[in-house]
């Protein structure tokens with residue numbers, strides 16, 4: 001599981017700027033979905049060998065009023081509770097103020113590992129100004145400049161190194177090859193625990209006795225029709241004895257961690273509720289993580305034909321970005337439609353790990369271009385020469401040629417469709433990268 005860093009501090013010290021720095025190394029999709037959570041921002045990040053999740057608590061209006069101040073405290077407390085380490089940001093130029101003191105007191109009491117950072121320290125004499133922050137009682141002060149990117153890489157190391165994290169177990173580094181790690185994700189009450197317990201009670205599904213435990217996570221190994229799986233527990237889901245039960249509080253961080261550690265995510269929606277904002281957030285995180293996904297609309301038994309139609313339409317529009325995922329309508333309670341889910345989950349896993357050879361990719365590419373060539377843009381006509389596979393899980397196809405910066409998104413989607421069809425890729429995101437040689 002990725003470690004979680006929370007960024008706290010009073011308004012205007014540069015928390016959002018630092019958040020953007022820490023998450024910048026990932027794809028731009030992060031930015032596209034950043035606006036989805038209004039109160040707190042969650043993002044994935046990577047610096048050097050460290051991968052992590054960052055929470056920014058800066059999403060509130062700094063207008064001073066009691067209500068807002070209380071809201072800030074609440075945000076800070078929640079983020080701190082979810083974090084492995086806290087980055088406490090102060091303003092190197094403004095010096096210590098009362099609000100900094102309050103936050104420092106809170107952090108000291110919380111007992112969380114904490115790194116004190118004096119931001120906006122660009123161009124300041126080494127060690128001079130930040131020294132006053134020692135009075136906050138949180139030890140060493142690290143000067144950084146979030147907007148100039150100075151000190152940020154070291155900061156990640158300072159924050160994460162003392163946690164002594166085990167080697168991060170990326171799903172593809174899974175020792176037990178061929179075992180599919182499955183996370184069942186979704187809002188509270190959509191029926192996740194009902195579904196899992198129905199599964200685990202089925203005779204076709206052989207649950208192994210010893211659930212393995214990784215850091216903070218419970219993993220249940222089982223086998224179905226000769227295929228090995230591992231169920232990772234998800235936000236709001238915990239194993240209680242032999243059954244899974246929902247816990248009260250939904251945690252975005254736990255959801256993100258489960259998604260990150262899975263090969264395939266089964267996203268469960270509730271037919272009686274339609275597609276809610278929270279569903280869209282979770283879907284956004286899945287897409288951003290690059291994981292494979294299967295969609296299940298549960299409680300299909302509880303809606304009539306009209307509602308079903310509405311629902312299908314709202315899925316098509318609100319979850320259009322997961323169009324590549326198989327969609328199933330199920331009833332966990334009545335045990336309807338559950339069988340076909342497995343085929344889709346396995347298919348999603350296979351698709352994510354699909355191997356595509358350069359000759360085949362290049363042939364498909366040239367056939368596609370012959371069928372429909374990319375549009376000329378002014379003087380430029382993009383010329384595609386060959387393609388190779390740039391990665392797996394999710395698969396990446398790299399296309400080489402000239403003037404490829406003029407290729408439209410619509411044309412990329414056209415190519416994506418051709419590749420998907422040819423390789424029977426269902427349930428996995430597919431990334432297409434264009435490389436122009438000059």
Ligand code: GDP
Pocket residue numbers: 009010011012013014015016017018058119120121122144145146147148
């Ligand atoms: P937040 O309210 O704590 O999230 O703060 P923001 O990230 O929105 O930053 C507040 C202001 O400080 C903005 O005008 C930023 O451009 C500025 N700022 C952020 N980081 C730095 C920095 O490293 N140096 C300087 N000089 N300004 C910064």
Ligand code: GDP
Pocket residue numbers: 186187188189190191192193194195236245246298299300301302330331332333334
């Ligand atoms: P979780 O919070 O996502 O784990 O949701 P639960 O499994 O606890 O289910 C929430 C509620 O939905 C419970 O009252 C279940 O009985 C009900 N429920 C679960 N699956 C179905 C279903 O297929 N049909 C109907 N009608 N209700 C269901």
